[in-house]
Amino acid sequence: MFHYAKPLAHLVAELERLPGIGPKSAQRMAFHILRQPQDEAKQLAEAILTVKESIRLCSVCSNFTDQEKCEICRDTKRDPALLCVVAETRDLIAMEKTNEFKGMYHVLQGLISPMDNIGPELLKIRELFPRVVDGVKEVILALNPTTEGQTTSLFLASRLKPLGVKVSQIASGLPAGGDLDYADQATLISALQWRREM
Amino acid sequence: MRVCELKLSHFRNYRELRLQFGEGINIFYGRNAQGKTNILEAISLLATTRSLRASRESELILQDEEMAHVTAEIDREREGDAELTVSVFQGDKKTVRVNGMKRERVVDLLGQFNAVFFGSIDLVIVTGEPADRRHYLNIEISQISPRYVYDLGHYKRVLAQRNRLLRELRDRPRPPQEMGLDVWNEQLIKYGSTLFDKRRFYLDRLSLLAEEIHAELTDGRERLEVKYLPSITLPVKPTETKTAETVELSTNLSTVSTMANNNTSSVAEVNPNTVRESREDAYLHSVAQEASQGEKEPAPQTQNSPAMPVNTLESIESAFRRQLHGVGTEEARRGTTLLGPQRDDIAFFINGTDARLYGSQGQQRTVALALKLAEFRLIEEHVGEPPVMLLDDVMSDLDDHRRKHLLSWVRRRCQTFITCTNLRSFPKDLLAEASIFQVTAGTVTSDVRKRPLPTRNSESLPEQSVGQPVEPSGESSVGELAGEAPAIAERHDLAPVSLPAVSGKATDKPG
Ligand SMILES: [Zn+2]
Numbered sequence: 001m002f003h004y005a006k007p008l009a010h011l012v013a014e015l016e017r018l019p020g021i022g023p024k025s026a027q028r029m030a031f032h033i034l035r036q037p038q039d040e041a042k043q044l045a046e047a048i049l050t051v052k053e054s055i056r057l058c059s060v061c062s063n064f065t066d067q068e069k070c071e072i073c074r075d076t077k078r079d080p081a082l083l084c085v086v087a088e089t090r091d092l093i094a095m096e097k098t099n100e101f102k103g104m105y106h107v108l109q110g111l112i113s114p115m116d117n118i119g120p121e122l123l124k125i126r127e128l129f130p131r132v133v134d135g136v137k138e139v140i141l142a143l144n145p146t147t148e149g150q151t152t153s154l155f156l157a158s159r160l161k162p163l164g165v166k167v168s169q170i171a172s173g174l175p176a177g178g179d180l181d182y183a184d185q186a187t188l189i190s191a192l193q194w195r196r197e198m
Numbered sequence: 199m200r201v202c203e204l205k206l207s208h209f210r211n212y213r214e215l216r217l218q219f220g221e222g223i224n225i226f227y228g229r230n231a232q233g234k235t236n237i238l239e240a241i242s243l244l245a246t247t248r249s250l251r252a253s254r255e256s257e258l259i260l261q262d263e264e265m266a267h268v269t270a271e272i273d274r275e276r277e278g279d280a281e282l283t284v285s286v287f288q289g290d291k292k293t294v295r296v297n298g299m300k301r302e303r304v305v306d307l308l309g310q311f312n313a314v315f316f317g318s319i320d321l322v323i324v325t326g327e328p329a330d331r332r333h334y335l336n337i338e339i340s341q342i343s344p345r346y347v348y349d350l351g352h353y354k355r356v357l358a359q360r361n362r363l364l365r366e367l368r369d370r371p372r373p374p375q376e377m378g379l380d381v382w383n384e385q386l387i388k389y390g391s392t393l394f395d396k397r398r399f400y401l402d403r404l405s406l407l408a409e410e411i412h413a414e415l416t417d418g419r420e421r422l423e424v425k426y427l428p429s430i431t432l433p434v435k436p437t438e439t440k441t442a443e444t445v446e447l448s449t450n451l452s453t454v455s456t457m458a459n460n461n462t463s464s465v466a467e468v469n470p471n472t473v474r475e476s477r478e479d480a481y482l483h484s485v486a487q488e489a490s491q492g493e494k495e496p497a498p499q500t501q502n503s504p505a506m507p508v509n510t511l512e513s514i515e516s517a518f519r520r521q522l523h524g525v526g527t528e529e530a531r532r533g534t535t536l537l538g539p540q541r542d543d544i545a546f547f548i549n550g551t552d553a554r555l556y557g558s559q560g561q562q563r564t565v566a567l568a569l570k571l572a573e574f575r576l577i578e579e580h581v582g583e584p585p586v587m588l589l590d591d592v593m594s595d596l597d598d599h600r601r602k603h604l605l606s607w608v609r610r611r612c613q614t615f616i617t618c619t620n621l622r623s624f625p626k627d628l629l630a631e632a633s634i635f636q637v638t639a640g641t642v643t644s645d646v647r648k649r650p651l652p653t654r655n656s657e658s659l660p661e662q663s664v665g666q667p668v669e670p671s672g673e674s675s676v677g678e679l680a681g682e683a684p685a686i687a688e689r690h691d692l693a694p695v696s697l698p699a700v701s702g703k704a705t706d707k708p709g
Binding site for chain 2: 121155
């Protein structure tokens with residue numbers, strides 16, 4: 001039986017580990033890279049290495065950034081009394097695209113999910129509390145309406161409310177099981193407008 | 199409600215099949231394992247989005263194919279015609295379409311079309327494990343309450359997550375509060391309570407209907423009793439009690455529970471006082487309802503209205519919370535969830551004895567039939583028109599009396615699909631008005647003696663009158679079928695009956 005030459009097999013195997021990439025796509029990608037000019041392939045390899053070396057979490061909000069503080073946290077025109085909690089950076093970007101929200105963000109970097117071995121201690125929740133006591137008037141929870149998103153919202157609300165801060169949740173006009181980053185802007189804007197106090 | 203046309207593509211043993219049906223009784227006969235039940239399964243899939251028999255849904259796909267499609271044109275009295283499609287892909291993924299438009303979620307198909315299936319596998323409702331009975335309940339309720347499916351989905355997920363967390367905490371002890379166990383508890387309570395609530399509500403009605411039908415089936419000789427056995431002690435419904443239970447809410451849980459309640463209702467605070475008040479409200483509400491309705495059962499609700507007053511749900515939530523709290527230590531020791539709808543059961547009693555343990559097979563079959571006919575009535579009440587009835591090979595299982603009863607029950611009441619190995623069990627006048635199909639190794643041929651040959655569109659003749667595989671070389675022409683017909687008639691003793699062309703109705707359908 002024929003096998004790919006070792007380096008090629010290796011590349012296919014690595015690509016297959018990426019989310020959403022099956023064996024067929026991995027092979028297609030590998031052959032594409034193989035046919036690419038040398039410098040294009042090099043650019044791809046360098047982009048991967050650079051992102052690993054330069055991107056880190058914002059020291060304030062845990063958003064991805066290439067500096068100590070992310071662009072949003074450095075923006076002095078934003079309202080520090082409003083804090084929007086999202087699960088991932090891609091949800092932050094979805095919110096930003098609406099152009100409706102002028103407060104600050106906090107990125108949890110995930111949702112509580114025991115099945116994936118993610119407990120509250122592994123999320124950026126500990127970093128949230130000092131921010132909330134420090135002048136935040138309202139925390140808006142903008143997590144996906146999945147079981148895990150709901151549970152994480154409940155967890156945060158039960159822990160934040162004793163601090164005396166107003167906690168609200170964006171309206172779940174979002175299709176259940178839908179993702180924030182797929183929600184169209186109009187849906188997200190109305191979800192933000194119709195947020196409910198928890 | 200009726201199925202006018204059914205198209206199967208790469209479904210089970212059918213490569214391509216297109217069938218048009220009669221309004222009344224449609225009979226599929228042939229030897230075993232020819233694909234008769236697959237047709238019923240396809241129709242059932244459109245109603246429930248679930249396979250009847252497959253443990254993995256990719257089993258529905260014809261071998262070596264990537265996907266299967268089931269499409270039906272449905273004629274509905276209340277909501278007009280619709281074209282419904284379920285597609286199944288390798289890897290057990292499914293998508294649904296309504297009038298060609300893809301819906302976001304598979305559950306969005308529920309409520310579009312209703313069908314009740316009855317076959318020998320339904321005996322497990324009575325004789326099987328509690329899981330079989332819960333499965334039956336889930337499928338039945340989902341047809342009338344799409345919301346139930348949504349809650350069930352969340353509940354199952356919460357349960358899996360909570361079980362994992364309990365196991366983790368047992369194996370590697372940490373403060374449960376820090377790991378969010380309190381929040382998973384509240385989620386379990388929230389979704390679990392709606393399931394308890396809906397199950398009790400629908401089972402109450404279903405058991406009344408089933409008991410009535412069962413009495414008819416047994417000429418009043420046997421009395422059936424259907425009992426819901428929920429995993430927790432449910433609070434007595436407000437109509438049945440006049441004293442409010444004492445409310446115990448541990449203080450540390452009340453913050454979380456407030457928020458859990460806010461998720462579903464507008465109740466701002468949960469403290470014992472408001473709970474007691476709202477319970478009184480529930481009591482008054484139901485008394486008022488009873489008074490206005492006299493002897494009658496609560497009016498059937500449409501799909502959009504809430505099934506019960508919210509207050510009932512709240513009292514279930516606090517009962518569940520209290521009892522869950524009570525098993526907390528044991529759950530921690532065992533590392534798994536000990537209470538909840540996943541441990542519900544239903545019991546059936548015939549004249550006071552447990553039908554599961556002591557019933558004869560005939561009695562158990564009659565109970566299953568009564569349950570299915572009750573389900574039919576329940577759907578009819580909720581939807582406002584009769585669902586489609588699917589009877590899989592039950593003719594030979596039932597005794598003469600019950601068979602007659604069943605046939606007269608479905609006759610002229612609803613569109614019915616029946617599979618059988620021969621036509622002997624049917625009265626001749628029924629056969630005369632039924633549409634009859636013969637199923638042989640994945641080829642379905644309608645009984646040509648009964649069907650006028652459509653002349654206005656001779657090109658589409660094979661497809662209009664005959665469903666057949668597309669790939670095989672098209673030799674199964676009308677001529678061949680006509681040649682086969684006398685043989686069928688001989689075998690089934692049908693020759694003397696002159697059969698009017700009733701099944702032509704489906705063919706003559708405009709459009
Ligand atoms: Zn930042």
